[in-house]
Amino acid sequence: MRPEVQAFVDDGPLPDWDASEEEIDRRVAQFQAISKPVTAEEARALVDCFGPDDCFGVAWTLMHLIETGPNPVLPTQPAEDANEWHHRLFDRAVFGGLIPAP
Numbered sequence: 001m002r003p004e005v006q007a008f009v010d011d012g013p014l015p016d017w018d019a020s021e022e023e024i025d026r027r028v029a030q031f032q033a034i035s036k037p038v039t040a041e042e043a044r045a046l047v048d049c050f051g052p053d054d055c056f057g058v059a060w061t062l063m064h065l066i067e068t069g070p071n072p073v074l075p076t077q078p079a080e081d082a083n084e085w086h087h088r089l090f091d092r093a094v095f096g097g098l099i100p101a102p
Contacts, residue, residue, distance in 0.1 A: 005046065
């Protein structure tokens with residue numbers, strides 16, 4: 001895994017809307033250091049970086065980065081109580097014809 005991806009993953013899930021502007025800016029700068037496309041290993045690791053909300057749009061950008069890697073990153077339907085972003089990734093793979101609908 002590339003060091004810039006590992007650094008992003010090591011910092012854990014994206015913060016929520018209550019995070020400070022400095023924290024959001026720091027995570028965005030980390031994110032912007034990651035060049036596309038990501039590898040399958042990196043995509044799987046980045047899936048764990050979604051936070052509780054869209055983090056001022058950063059979660060959408062993270063989803064698009066994950067989708068630059070080999071798809072589908074989530075080949076099976078997430079558990080009902082899984083993070084909403086996991087459901088979005090899975091649904092997008094289904095809608096894109098990458099995997100059959102459950």
